[in-house]
Amino acid sequence: xxxxxxxxxxxxxxxxxxxxxxxxxxxxxxxxxxxxxxxxxxxxxxxxxxxxxxxxxxxxxxxxxxxxxxxxxxxxxxxxxxxxxxxxxxxxxxxxxxxxxxxxxxxxxxxxxxxxxxxxxxxxxxxxxxxxxxxxxxxxxxxxxxxxxxxxxxxxxxxxxxxxxxxxxxxxxxxxxxxxxxxxxxxxxxxxxxxxxxxxxxxxxxxxxxxxxxxxxxxxxxxxxxxxxxxxxxxxxxxxxxxxxxxxxxxxxxxxxxxxxxxxxxxxxxxxxxxxxxxxxxxxxxxxxxxxxxxxxxxxxxxxxxxxxxxxxxxxxxxxxxxxxxxxxxxxxxxxxxxxxxxxxxxxxxxxxxxxxxxxxxxxxxxxxxxxxxxxxxxxxxxxxxxxxxxxxxxxxxxxxxxxxxxxxxxxxxxxxxxxxxxxxxxxxxxxxxx
Amino acid sequence: xxxxxxxxxxxxxxxxxxxxxxxxxxxxxxxxxxxxxxxxxxxxxxxxxxxxxxxxxxxxxxxxxxxxxxxxxxxxxxxxxxxxxxxxxxxxxxxxxxxxxxxxxxxxxxxxxxxxxxxxxxxxxxxxxxxxxxxxxxxxxxxxxxxxxxxxxxxxxxxxxxxxxxxxxxxxxxxxxxxxxxxxxxxxxxxxxxxxxxxxxxxxxxxxxxxxxxxxxxxxxxxxxxxxxxxxxxxxxxxxxxxxxxxxxxxxxxxxxxxxxxxxxxxxxxxx
Ligand code: SF4
Ligand code: SF4
Numbered sequence: 001x002x003x004x005x006x007x008x009x010x011x012x013x014x015x016x017x018x019x020x021x022x023x024x025x026x027x028x029x030x031x032x033x034x035x036x037x038x039x040x041x042x043x044x045x046x047x048x049x050x051x052x053x054x055x056x057x058x059x060x061x062x063x064x065x066x067x068x069x070x071x072x073x074x075x076x077x078x079x080x081x082x083x084x085x086x087x088x089x090x091x092x093x094x095x096x097x098x099x100x101x102x103x104x105x106x107x108x109x110x111x112x113x114x115x116x117x118x119x120x121x122x123x124x125x126x127x128x129x130x131x132x133x134x135x136x137x138x139x140x141x142x143x144x145x146x147x148x149x150x151x152x153x154x155x156x157x158x159x160x161x162x163x164x165x166x167x168x169x170x171x172x173x174x175x176x177x178x179x180x181x182x183x184x185x186x187x188x189x190x191x192x193x194x195x196x197x198x199x200x201x202x203x204x205x206x207x208x209x210x211x212x213x214x215x216x217x218x219x220x221x222x223x224x225x226x227x228x229x230x231x232x233x234x235x236x237x238x239x240x241x242x243x244x245x246x247x248x249x250x251x252x253x254x255x256x257x258x259x260x261x262x263x264x265x266x267x268x269x270x271x272x273x274x275x276x277x278x279x280x281x282x283x284x285x286x287x288x289x290x291x292x293x294x295x296x297x298x299x300x301x302x303x304x305x306x307x308x309x310x311x312x313x314x315x316x317x318x319x320x321x322x323x324x325x326x327x328x329x330x331x332x333x334x335x336x337x338x339x340x341x342x343x344x345x346x347x348x349x350x351x352x353x354x355x356x357x358x359x360x361x362x363x364x365x366x367x368x369x370x371x372x373x374x375x376x377x378x379x380x381x382x383x384x385x386x387x388x389x390x391x392x393x394x395x396x397x398x399x400x401x402x403x404x405x406x407x408x409x410x411x412x413x414x415x416x417x418x419x420x421x422x423x424x425x426x427x428x429x430x431x432x433x434x435x
Numbered sequence: 436x437x438x439x440x441x442x443x444x445x446x447x448x449x450x451x452x453x454x455x456x457x458x459x460x461x462x463x464x465x466x467x468x469x470x471x472x473x474x475x476x477x478x479x480x481x482x483x484x485x486x487x488x489x490x491x492x493x494x495x496x497x498x499x500x501x502x503x504x505x506x507x508x509x510x511x512x513x514x515x516x517x518x519x520x521x522x523x524x525x526x527x528x529x530x531x532x533x534x535x536x537x538x539x540x541x542x543x544x545x546x547x548x549x550x551x552x553x554x555x556x557x558x559x560x561x562x563x564x565x566x567x568x569x570x571x572x573x574x575x576x577x578x579x580x581x582x583x584x585x586x587x588x589x590x591x592x593x594x595x596x597x598x599x600x601x602x603x604x605x606x607x608x609x610x611x612x613x614x615x616x617x618x619x620x621x622x623x624x625x626x627x628x629x630x631x632x633x634x635x636x637x638x639x640x641x642x643x644x645x646x647x648x649x650x651x652x653x654x655x656x657x658x659x660x661x662x663x664x665x666x667x668x669x670x671x672x673x674x675x676x677x678x679x680x681x682x683x684x685x686x687x688x689x690x691x692x693x694x695x696x697x698x699x700x701x702x703x704x705x706x707x
Contacts, residue, residue: 049552068461127489
């Protein structure tokens, strides 16, 4: 690479293989990294403002349209926030169904990311299509897993993207037991294959990067349960609050270079949410099949290299298949598909674990059931600061790489987060500016 | 993205491009959800520009461009014109691109006020007053409905353009699909208000299939009669604010739904 005399600026086309688009800007002088900014330029869609005056029942379907890759996360957090405001709780088979459809979303989203978007980085391909030419078996296995996840969502929710069956209080219609039973053979096959994928991922070549994050995720209040749909908010530095404590614990800031707000722990700073946080703070709650696979893959004692998040995702796919089978085993169709409620004014909080991290919703509703105020904090805005910090460290340690290679590695660093930048974004460019 | 006159591709495989404007990505995800066809699709069509799936970019012109999302910024007005210039056929996918999407609810409000409700420093945010469909900026060859689109319909559209024929996508209502599937009518049997009679088919009538009313995510059918439907919905207990919200949803700015929503909004003002 050239020594940095004078300004040098390299631009690429939009950053590919993230769902949604954004832009990244790195400024380097000599060997010193001056600035790293993840710019998010998605034209804002103003969801929180548009929700005002809508009926509380509409929140799950409207907020689902924030992200087509994790609609069930939006629907679940919205439902739970409304149920909190209305003073009802969803339990038993209805809660199991909610967790089951969420397993489908973890599977389809993680499988898409792992096999089609992230693995090509490790193997040096431009896309999953290109990778399939040499690694057809792996890509086909990924598509099978993804399809099985989508099938689970379709059977419970009616369709894979923006399912129609989720409502405040539960579901419009509970599936028959035999409909779920019919999914078993394929789920079992995919669980076996997921185990093979954990092993395959463990053998990839990981760039060095060790980080000391504050990890934030949910912890289920039910003993021995890995967090998906609900729980208390906990962190590796001692946070332990109910969802209602989100506001007192975290804050959002606007930065000029982004239309996504940045979240941080009040009076502390950035934090990490998503698979690595969930795994680190809950791995003793994984079923034996997933815990053993993690140990065999070398992350049994935890994982602080973000490039290894691909292994953690593989472990979570395995867990989600296993959990789905467990939930199907004990499913009995409930008499009523939802918990009834009486409309009243109130404030409610809901948090769940989207595939890419914690998703918080808060609503204020009036006595006619209309939304007065809405506040939504998606995972990518929580992780944005951590992504920038990873990039700063990674670029500082690899500043002598040629620009093309550095660019490729920076993209990979961003993709470690599976960022659903469409939470608030558009064009994503990567610029490396050397002074 | 060089501007060029689109010509019939000299290579055997036509080039496909997928573009994103203001959207949730759910419609382009439907392409990746074609798990069974995904790996053989590149045999028939070159995936030349699809950033959600590949960092490789093949230069235009493109034989078929799929466009997701609505136009909400000045820069995007320019960008969609460029996309049109390099595209032989341009097909919009989904309610955002076809009708402005849920974000078109801004068209009924004051954007400055919306920005101030979401951002501490709204002056950093640059955006247009309205969210408009792609066809408001450039000519469109075919519009595929749905929020999200149905992936099998997407496959039909791609196949049709490859075969240089018109896609076989019926424009009748969700009601017809209910009858085909043998669903019991949720309005008749359960007294549940339903937009099915005025909504474009394509989803397979999945809401009524799950004991709920259609909420119009495929937008208006070809010749809808919202006036008569609104009357029936009132008989089932829907009040004016419910009717406004029903039409002002994911296809609020589609002409037929906009007119119906505006009419009920006017009633609401008269009632007040
Ligand atoms: S039409 Fe609906 S599903 Fe498609 S991109 Fe827009 S919001 Fe997403
Ligand atoms: S029934 Fe209506 S709201 Fe439901 S998926 Fe079909 S078109 Fe969309």
